[in-house]
Amino acid sequence: MAERKLKAPEELTWRDLEVGGVITDAGNACLRRTGDWRAEKPVIDKEKCSKCGLCWLYCPDGAIRALEDGYYEPDLFYCKGCGICAKVCPREAIAMREEEEA
Numbered sequence: 001m002a003e004r005k006l007k008a009p010e011e012l013t014w015r016d017l018e019v020g021g022v023i024t025d026a027g028n029a030c031l032r033r034t035g036d037w038r039a040e041k042p043v044i045d046k047e048k049c050s051k052c053g054l055c056w057l058y059c060p061d062g063a064i065r066a067l068e069d070g071y072y073e074p075d076l077f078y079c080k081g082c083g084i085c086a087k088v089c090p091r092e093a094i095a096m097r098e099e100e101e102a
Helices: 054-058 084-088
Strands: 040-044 064-066 072-074 094-098
Touching: 040 072, 054 064, 054 084, 084 094
Parallel strands: none
Antiparallel strands: 040 094, 064 072
């Protein structure tokens, strides 16, 4: 068996990764229910919402969707509960609430 030379972290590339991670077909993220990882979920108060769209713009997962009436809502199938939407909301219309137990 050949001896492997260890590399410093800054020298590593994706080709150096060990086999065994979850690697599947490209473009299948829509099949993963990433919202199940969440401990808190965003709740939007439409009375306070100005429909500015900053929550949609800053969501790192694209888990905020625009509704036909101009309001926004979290897509809880994908929302991981990071709270960025609540932090960027200028009217404090989004509150993070603890996820209920199933």
